[in-house]
Amino acid sequence: MVKYIQHPLIKPDSAEQRLYQLDLAGKALSSSTLVVLPTGLGKTIVALLVMASRLETTGKKVVMLSPTKPLVEQHAAFFSQMLNLKPEEVMTFTGNLPPAKREKMWEKGRVIVSTPQVIENDLLTKRISLRDVAHITFDEAHRAVGNYSYTYIAEEYFNQAKEPLCLAITASPGSSDEKIAEVCESLHIEKVAVKTEDDSDVAPYIHHKQVEWVHLKLPDEMQSLKGLLDKVLEDRIQKLDELGYRLPYGKKTSKKELLGLQRKMQGQLRSGNPDPSVYSSISLMAEILKAGHAIEVIETQGVGALARYVDRLEREACTKGASKASKRLMEDLFMRQLSHRLKECGAEHPKLETVCNIVKEQLTSNPDSRVIVFTNFRDTAEMVTDALSEIEDINPVKFVGQSSKYKDKGLTQKQQVEIIDHFKQGNFNVLVATSVAEEGLDIPATDLVVFYEPIPSEIRSIQRKGRTGRKHAGRVVVLVTKGTRDEGYYWSSANREKKMQGNIKQLQETLATDEQENAFIKEKQRSLEDFDNNVEPADESGPEVVADQREIRSTVTRNLQKAGASLSVRTLEVGDYVVSENIAIERKESGDFVNSLIEGKLFEQISNLTRTYEKTILIIEGGGLFNARRINPSSIYGAMLSISMDFETTILHTRDAEETAALILQIAKRQQGKDKKPINPHGKKAAPILSKQQEYIVSAIPQLGPQAARNLLEHFGSVEAVMKACEEELREVKLIGPKTAARIREVVCSEYKG
Template sequence: MSNYIKHPLVKPDTIEQRLYQLDLAGKALSAPTLVVLPTGLGKTIVALLVIASRLEKTGGKALVLSPTKPLVEQHASFLKTALNIPEEEILTFTGAVSPEKRADLWEKGRIIISTPQVIENDILTKRISLEDVSHITFDEAHRAVGNYAYTYIAERYFQDAKDPHCLAITASPGSSDEKISEVCTNLFISSVAIKTESDSDVSPYIHKKEIEWKHVILPDEMKELKKLLDKVLDDRFKKLGELGYSLPYGKNSSKRDLLGLQKSLQGQLRGMADPAVFSALSILAEIMKVNHAVEIIETQGLESLSKYADRLENEAVSKSGSKAAKRLSEDLYMRQFYHRIKECDTEHPKLAVVRDIVSKELDGKPDSRVIIFTNYRDTSEMVTNTLSEIEGIRPVKFVGQSSKFRDKGLTQKQQVEIIEDFKAGKHNVLVATSVAEEGLDIPATDLVLFYEPVPSEIRSIQRKGRTGRKHEGRVVVLVTKGTRDEAYYWSCTHKERRMQSNMKQWQESMSSENSNEDIANEFGITQKQQTGLADFADVDNGITVVLDQREIRSTVARSLEKMGVNISVKTLEVGDYIVSDRTAIERKSAEDFVSSLLDRDLFRQISDLAGSYDKPILIIEGEGLFTSRMLNPNAIHGTIASLVLDFGVSVLYTRDPEDTASLISILAKREQIDEKREISVHGKKSSMLLSQQQEYVVSSISDIGPGAAKNLLAHFGNIENVMKADEDELTKVRNIGPKTAAKMREILTSEYKR
């Protein structure tokens, strides 16, 4: 169409006029609205129209929230291109911008595009106020569940803003009524607006998307590997049943079934639990590890399976490895499994299919772009390496930021560079994990290939939405017959259909009362006063809690602020929360408590706390104290006894972060209001002796615990000699076996790759 949007804040001839986008914008301007629009049809343009109208008619600032830095950069680039607003007034906030600079920029900015965590932190620390924000866009709104930062920001926004208005946008809000309801409730949504590809005003802009399911057969050699694991599972499920804990589908139980049983067992650990509960949890941990290996055999490939097996074996010999991995390594069938993997030379047929499909696509259309989605990083690397051997194919791996054993993630800066190179044609195949599913604007993708189906309707819809944007696209999904691939396919198909049905019902029940007749005339929307929103009381009880900057992202900080507690964020050398001159609190989740016990850091932290404050307190938060690492309960009880008797620390337990916040606020009130005590931050982290620093450096090597570090230093005399020692020399040290020695040499001599 030749018609373009005409609006004082929209640059001429930049935004094509589409009636369905104007219709959605009109509905969104009438009330806080959840807009559901298929990927590639311009959710961001709808947001732009709403932002432009609100800024012109209401003034103030507009805030756009998006989950990741690449998406923030993408939105900022688009808004700067399309809006008739000086670029210096369109700002991006991420963790890379210092808090002090953000506070200054906030005052100058007219549109701020940010990750939600940054805005949450700045609200909590009172660096910014949402009072003059006239609009917020929540991108990828399906994330607004649980304790995600969107929920807190929305609550504070509708409490603090003079004239609040929000738009939530997503392609896939979820299939269940409960999920959709939670999103709407958390974002104070009172209207739902939906467009589908079959709607008459949308269909002219839809490009054909061919969806093809390719079935492959699991090779006999891989079936033999699976049989060995089935024998392990049969044995473990039998033992589980003998303990009185069985699952109706046995080894065919889903991951949800296993996690449900685990949660039930953990709930029985309070008080004097039956020893059978500990045994059952231990067996369940083994089942989960083996079950994951079965899934890799069925759906991934030999290289991915080998890497997972290596990690299991490494965990078994590691000092900090789980008991489940150690017991599995002693199982006869697992040992046969590890041995057979090394002999196996049959690759999963999916890899050959990928090579064939991608080669034909790029041979026929050399300028094509292809995205391959995989569930696992090991598979993405395997596919990338395989395709790189084929002339004309220029693949690149695209994964998240986290790093683990032999697997380094990508920084957000690297992610942005890869996407730009992919658009420019430097790479023509993007082999991605779930990090590429949400929002990234890659308009020229001709083929999207699922290495395996996904059971999530949200992820499936977003993956498919990466193609068919500017021209016809193709989606191919690989399915291994007779495996969980097929179960995931049917699960996802059912959820997608249910989501479409549910969304139509929601739209009918929450439809806007406005007619939207004059939308095209500068949108023609009259603003409706928002009513019926929750009334939040701003209670200032005069209580202040000083918390360490590392605690700012915890739900505890958010809950304290909601209770009316004044928060002061500082870098604390001792403690996590300070509530008076004599009372400081160290907070640890149950899992963190056990981990700090294993790495010997706990006693140093508590010693510093007790040496600096007269009333030191340790809060242990949540479940899993006796199950996260399956330590002997006597070891945990002994540690707690030492903390109380030897260090004079009060040990308190809470259910969750909200419970912790409530306890801290009561402690602060008791100290500051009842006892009239002032807050005083003091205490220094004790410095380690030279010998302790040396032990720390050596024990940072994977698989080397504090005891092994001492043995190595005692044997070789100093760190330099430890680092220079070869495998034979290392194995002469007590408790250093061949595998540990080989692992040390690999870490010390391997080339560093970013």
């Protein structure tokens, strides 16, 4: 007989009572806890139990954070279904909601389910406070490293809340001691609670998961294509060696090692007086990375995926701002041969046929099955989707992230949610997905998961496998191409998974030993505080810094607040940061600086800044300034000289967002002193000067670029004269041919039809 959880805030007969979940929830209620539980065993139920208890005992609100909108909506629907609360008390927060509306909803809601970026933004803009939050659950807690939003929210929560308690849940915290320790430190974890499939209270709920490895051979025709790429790679490696940069493992040097060497080269550029060979080496490194990726694609993905990648390389090489590396690579004899032979190649990677056969066999034997095929690359996802759609009774759908690029449009979050719903309902029976589907999606009926290729990450491998075997037995098939990096990834992932399980157990034992020491230290701290009641609290209010709304996307604002600044976020017409009535700061990451220079925005922004404020500062953040877009260093030096001398703007360089924040804080302290006078940002962007407006009007005509528009205006003297000129007169102007002249007259003279 099934027993159900009984709690005033949990609807009767809605959640099955499992002892391991009650045990984990009990531990999580005693102190902030990292819960590690295999996928499909109800981590969300553990969160539900903790949340319901805190809601009942404190009367305050609780928050659950999840990394993506589909997961947020999934969790919100679950809590609405399970909790004895009014529908309007369970709130869903995503970036689609206007900030002002979120602020009002925050006041009324008792359960807030949100993406972390939204909560971080609302904290920085002071729309919300975590003071009255009784509990926060961090879903997919392995993400809480580096500058991810989880780390900032946790820090603010433990600073603001009177009785903070957090629960971190994950199936895969990472294989290294450092990674697990970083997650625990970021989220203020005091205890780790682990359940594995071998535990006696978990074993009855485990469904068998059959894992198969299918080994395939790369066809001779594809080996021949790979041979062309090998020649390109060997040539670049040899040239790099001649310049004094030797790759330790030649062609087998990992991408991580290549990127490390690239960073070293960029560091030498910033040294002040680099050897000219460094520029050539960086360009060669870019070619090596592109050629190496192409080899990985042909080895592990297929001809179709490689053809798409080469098409993008060719397009990149033909663009106006193409780098020397892109042009040189596509002019290479072997790359030209590759491009030609790809169009004639009749072979395809055996993985494609194998996937089709495996999926067809599964759906033939069980027509109600759901199948997920995971691929590393979008090109492959599209190729697999197209191939499966040719098979009767298979209804596949591609499931990718939001970003779009050439011939590759992403999915909006709304589209992602709709696809998952259709997949659950059976309108689609195969989901062909990239990494976006790895985390958390609850699709109980998934019977088969196919890895188009192994992945070296133990976290992602566990997440992928966890999409099956949730409610009944499941099957996982991993495709491996013999003699390629597929095999290296296979062994890497297996070893890391094994290491992770051992590290989790070890960490659990270590924290259990340390718990008594921590309790003793806290007691000593409390006893010392008893003697400090008469001490006047220090004035913790730091200097005021006003930041532009768009700067929330960077981590500078977070670091400013962390460093003690009194931060306010507004929409600034001019500048990124204002630290006094007289001083404004423009911040640009090195890549953004170069892009702004190329696009012609840089001097307009600096002009607006100097026109509005008495003193202006430009902060250039990060390295790679001289190889961000392969622009001539003389152009960058010239721009910086003009900014410094013509616009009298101080230029300062910082290594990262943390250093930028520290610098802005020091400027604010020095300028404001002890008085801390309130700041009133002022100024608006200057309207484009008349000549620019005239150029804009003329260049709006199709087939006319900015230079052609300037030529026309210089020749005829006004917009009106350009519009009145006949075709013969127009053709007299440089860059205006017969077709362009005819087009201008067509636009000017044709009747408007709406």
